Amino acid sequence: MSFFEENTGCLKQRFPGFENEVLSRFKADSALTLVETDSGFPSAVYRGRLLHSRQAPLREAERIAEREDLARASCVIITGFGLGYLAEACLTLNPGISVVIMEPDIPLFLASLSSRPLSRIFTSQRISLLLNADPEVLFSLLSAVPPGPIKLVKFRPLYENHKAYYDHVETVIASFINRREINENTLKRFGHVWVRNMFRNLSGLMKARPVMELYGLFSGTPALVLAAGPSLDLLMPHLKNLRDKFLIIAVDTSLNACVLSGVEPDFLIVVDPQYWNTRHLDKMALGSCAVVSELSTHPAVFRKAMGQLYFCSSIFPLSRYFEEVLGDWGRLGAGGSVSTTAWDFARLLGCRPILFAGLDLGFPDKATHYRGSFFEERSQSLAGRMMPPETLSFSYITEAGPFADVNNLGGRTLTDRRLSLYRWWFENQLTLYPGTDTGTLSAKGLAIKNMPLVDLENLYERPDIRKELDPVLRNLGKEPAENAPTKGSHLVPVMERLAEEMTALKHYAEKALALTGTLATARSGINDAGAVLGELNRIDGHILASVSRDIAGFLVQESARGILSRASAETTMEKLTEETGAMYREIMESADFHLSLLRTSLTQITRID
CATH class of the missing domain: 3.40.50 (Rossmann fold)
Structure with a gap:
């Protein structure tokens, strides 16, 4: 051969x-x-x-x-x-x-x-x-x-x-x-906040519908997606007229632009877990606007009166646990920005074309957001004689490594490392879904492959479709939901099972931590050490078999990465024992943190139901 x-x-x-x-x-x-x-x-x-x-x-x-x-x-x-x-x-x-x-x-x-x-x-x-x-x-x-x-x-x-x-x-x-570096740093900073939000939002599952109910509902309908970049200013005077010709999808940061233009969006996308992001909705009535969100979003969002609420699947293990038991909610793309989620939502609705306004992915004319945005108003309120608004804008622009790149006119627009990642996400998705007709109205926005510049004046040539859209929008949520629980009785047994699993996980981590302490003090002989290692292996088997391991492990990822990156043939038994003990301690503390939030949430849901 x-x-x-x-x-x-x-x-x-x-x-x-x-x-x-x-x-x-x-x-x-x-x-x-x-x-x-x-x-x-x-x-x-x-x-x-x-x-x-x-x-x-x-x-x-x-x-x-x-x-x-x-x-x-x-x-x-x-x-x-x-x-x-x-x-x-x-x-x-x-x-x-x-x-x-x-x-x-x-x-x-x-x-x-x-x-x-x-x-x-x-x-x-x-x-x-x-x-x-x-x-x-x-x-x-x-x-x-x-x-x-x-x-x-x-x-x-x-x-x-x-x-x-x-x-x-x-x-x-x-x-x-x-x-990955950005995700790891974000997890390190906000991991506990996300978990806390998810437990506090479990009661929201009782009124939410799965976003997958909407897939294909607006097939062939043109959609106008509103991001919050500076170029949104150019669209605002036209938004009221264009509402008759497009399904309007707004991200949370652009909602005030809709209010200032006298327009209520058809869908509002809110998926940010941080408190400051909820401030974009300050003093704003959502009216009959349908809201698309996910379990880790900050709870303040759901205290507002709104139209039908839809939940999409989350990347977090805790959310996936409930979804596996209660039914699929439907996935939306997450490229690190709410605008990426809004685009994927429009794609899954079946909208064609999808036109973006305010998707600048940069700082055209050194502006950061549209006029009237929460960011702009906050910089004005924080400004003083020694700290003018321009200084705050300069800090925002320069903090993530700014550089100039090609815009949709062939010129150069200032962008940064973070925003260029979103460009890469859009280009990747547009390659994966070549039939998605997507354009942008942002002339000075960062050029995105397969997302051509569209002339705003051409939008007026489209026919009015609002009379066809409104009856469909008014009927949202009227049909019985198949995959979303409507009573706390659906949730309580699932939460109780999770509490049992988390309690067992905490017990195993506590026991393993005590055993590593025995090894570290070196009080046992070589035979005893072998028995201890055998018992640790048995406990590890229980931990790995636990359905709650990924949920608790979500907050332990940084330590795990650190141990793996430092491991080598030269690692001493003493050092390995020390790091293993630290890992068990973090698993135990994570399980305890989840248990505390779980018990509080159980009490709230039982009271509501």
Whole structure:
């Protein structure tokens, strides 16, 4: 059997689609020439360029992998395959690490399969092979890797041949790392707030409907989505007239613009857990406006009179626990901004086209929000002789690393690291859903691929549809809900079961913490230590089997990441015992925190019902 047959056999077994998607569509590049070496491992020349060492290609790859310091990495992404030496070295020298191979040149990859046996690479469950794949797919793939650093290793000999592709790969990796860092910092700062909000909002489930009831309800209906950027000022004088021609979807931060324009939006999207975000709704009546929210939103929102309330699924384990028991609520995309959720809501309603107003993702003319927004009014109220509003705006603009980027007119608009992540989210979603006709009215907003600029005057050419929309909107929530509980009696048994699970989890964590204390004091002999470790393993099994582990573990993620990132072969037993004890203590404290909130919420719901 030839090397090619052996290697393609491994690939077909490991990747079932390989034969139809690759072998049947591409031929090996004949320009690859193998070169014998003294080490017995072949090198190769491709179009006049040497790909590996002429003496010892495997050892060369091992030195590169060692130089990259991959010991603590959870994942390494290799741009280019060559003859596979770099991928093999990363697998061999770093047991446990995930290896992603990004190779845009399929014919060259097929030619490499005739060079040597590669089964060690292709049979590994730690390998992901992406052949001429859209670099954007990296985002979902990286979301599944364990916590830890992500490393990029470049196969230099052919890097320049596909520089644009590899630059895109680097951009996606940087965006993922950036977003993960922001998420981790946000969790560290607001994790307890989110959990507290969710427990306080459980009573809201008694009046909410699942957002999935609305999917497809407005198929083919044009939607105008109102974000809160400075360019919203340009739309406000036209909003009252355009209401007859569009379904109006507003994010919470843009509600005051609607009020100032004399327009009640059809849907209001409110998904922010923080108190200050509720201030956008100060002194505002929501009237018959339907509100789309989720369980972690700040409870102050739900004290207002409003139209029908809809809940969407949440990314948080506590919310998922209730949803698994009570029924699916329906998912909306979450790209870190309420505007991303509003776009996905419009998409799932079936709206076409979806037009954005106020989606600037930057600071056109150095403005931060539309005139009359809560942000602007707050900066005015906080201003003084020594701190004018301009100083507060300057701080807002400069705090997240500002830089200029291309806008929809081809000029430059100031943006920042955080806002550019939202641009990446929109571009990724518009690639995933190419049939979603989306445009923007923000001329000086950050340019977003596949979201063209639309002339405001052209909107007046659309027919009036308000007479068709209003009867549908008035009927929202009138039909019986299938997936939302209507009485506390639905919720109470679920909450009581969770309390039992959380109590058991706290007990196991307390017991494990005491055992690690026994190990740390070193009062026991080696035989006793073995028994203690055995008991800890048994307790770990109970913790991992608990349905409440993810709920309590939500607040322990930072400690877990810290332990994993610091772990190495040189870690002493004493240090490991200390960190393990700290982990059990955090699990115990998290379980206790959840139990306290759970008991309070149970009392409230029982009283309401």
